[in-house]
Amino acid sequence: MSNYLAIATLTATLQRALQASVQVDVDGARVTTVRPDRLNGASPEVGVNIYLYDILQNNAWRSADLRQRYSDDKYTKRSQTGLDLYYLLSCYGNEVELEPQRLIGSIIRTLNSKSIVTQEMIRETVADSTFTFLADSNLAEQVETIAISPVDLNVEEISKIWSVFFQTPYSLSLAYKVSVILIDSGEIAKKPLPVRNLQRHVTPYQPAIAQIKVLEEKTNLWQTQLTATPLILATSTLLIQGNKLSADNIQVRIGDVKVTPQNVTDRQITLDLFSIPVESLRAGVQSIQVIHPQQRVSSNVVPILLRPTIQEVTVSNLQGRGNDTRSAEITVLVNFTIDKAQQVTLLLTELSLAQFAGYSCDQTKHRRGNSHSITFAISDCLPGTYLVRLLVDGAESLFTVDTDPNSATFEQYIGPVVVIS
Template identity: 80%
Template sequence: MSNYLAIATVTATLQRTLQASVQVDVDGARVTTVRPDRLNTGSPEAGVNIYLYDILQNTAWRSADLRQRFSNEKYTKQPQTGLDLYYLLSCYGNEVELEPQRLMGSVIRTFNTKATLTQQMIQETVADSTLTFLADSNLAEQVETISISPVDLNIEEISKIWSVFFQTAYSLSMAYKASIILIDSGEIPKKPIPVRSLGRQITPYQPAIAQIKVLEALAKLWQTPQAATPLILATSTLLIQGDRLGAENIQVRIGNVKATPQAVTDRQITLDLSSIPVNSLRAGVQSLQVIHPQQHVNSNVVPILLRPTIQEVTVTNLEVRENDTRSAEVSVLVNVTLEKGQQVTLVLTELSLTQFAGYSFEQTKQRRSNTHSITFTITDCLPGSYLVRLIIDGAESLFTVDTNPNSPTFEQYIGPVVVIS
């Protein structure tokens, strides 16, 4: 690990590394570390500018700062922070002689052959007489290797970076990342206190959910046996299977709602969702958890996808347009509550075996209150009969399947249907 001078030491090391290369490739070129908007006043005519434009915490080291702590607030190891440094390298010079492009090629070649900041490179930077302000840096003692790698930026990302510098002309640029830089607090950890006494503490077994099934065989009409998640409706009966599920007065929590199951064993819990007030259920991904209130333990959390059911579809304000298309307002009534912050999409699929037309209309406006009905304004829709689906936070309503073997539409979708005439 290293002290607070680590970031500046990395920048200075990159500067010295590039300076040794570009001055050979382009006569008189220099490497600077100023803001891009100061290049016209603080830089020579040809050179490369290194600008640190972003610092992010390294995701792989987020949990590395978890330290053992004692009652006297002393720690057994130093706190540390892992960082990734993002640099913008801009090349400038005589465009006629292609100096910026020659310098960029020099930069790419240099960092390709010297993709790691070695201990010797860092030590030489700290010992540089022109960088006396880095004399106390101990970055060279860091065990983790610091690597330099290019960062692919598209036009939009480059434009956002340069837009920060007001009225500054763009220069040929490329981004690089330096990772990982570890900064410690400098505190010296103390030795832990010896154990004086031993005590016992009994922790109850935690219930574990292994899988969730749906009791109704009708669900097989919409899914194959290989489907990863069961089709769950507000009327479904769930079979929650696992280990150590049985206890007294247990509850099942779905989202923010707690329910009492109908049957409980150590390996399986039966929960009829229709016993829960439908107004308490919401469509979309829900968390399910088994609660043992007397033992004060909860099971693992398992996600389920609760699908809405369309109860009624109505069409109003139907208008015929010049190109023979239609515009109208389609209102959809569902069984579950639509919360005002949920994303809802209406999908219309033409009910025809000879031709196909499909439309999608999204409700992006925030609704003022929770409701069971939502109205969509549809435009440029061809006349015809359409199967209706509603997608709420990724949970898609199901079509009605004809289960009459004597019907000409046996095992076909027959509803819900809306007619746009």
């Protein structure tokens, strides 16, 4: 958590990050932090203005502020408030030379590459001589990740924001959300008095999940130092380990589905994901929880990353000849149903030892509902054979590895592939 300077520190950090970028992309551009209705006298002729137009409590952190009390009505931990900050970024400059549009492109590129506000960025801002008033800020010590994401505003929402500024002409703008900022009360928690005697108290029985493991050999094949979470596919067998897991009629909730596990002991549950209809599962981050219906208690919730599996890749509407780059539509069929609201990205990596080319595409076509197949429109792609990966809400599909020791491609990636001729 951080102190009262957290909001101002974050605004200053955004200002420094954008200033370093826009002044290179558009000569003489500056980044300011004033009200839009004061820009006529306070902003440079060419530049970007950052305005904090809304602050909302973060819903996920509201329950985190439920503090336990001692018997003398004192709290056991400090009060904290989780906040989401909403910024309006407006661009100004010579319309004939399209300076506002060049600036807004620079903003999108910069905040896309710096979508996470790092501790180093915050420390550099606090140490900047321009922001001496932020010297006591401890935002860099916040453990929770601070993420920057764009906010889609329609014409009506934009009009409502700009109508607050009386007689102020509209300027080309876009909005970003920064989440989450944790501000604590600053109160020092008081230590309780020593225990004089022991009294019996009845506490609810509750199972607890300690960790989740996977049985498959493929986990060992893909094991790296960077693998912080188990590698889980739709065909995986999970070992849910913890305490007090056993009970009558036990259930395991994964995502929105409740299933009966295969084997249950007090310290371990075996759950075959392939026994669950694949239509009920979703790729990406899913939650797992152990439920004891008769006792009406549930365990803690543990997140897992469920990876999709590519079943087929096809190419259509291929355009381009000779040495020219190609444009095409690539359709990827996966085992999971992908919701239309899920974020998907196609990754192509050239299958060649002589040269390397890679492409990333998130432009989809004809995506109106939930489906097992996603079509991507690619352009400016060199002809060749490419390994294909699909990223669904951060969950990346796996390559096929050649495990035949007699093969010429032993321990190399061999699929899935697509040929763009």
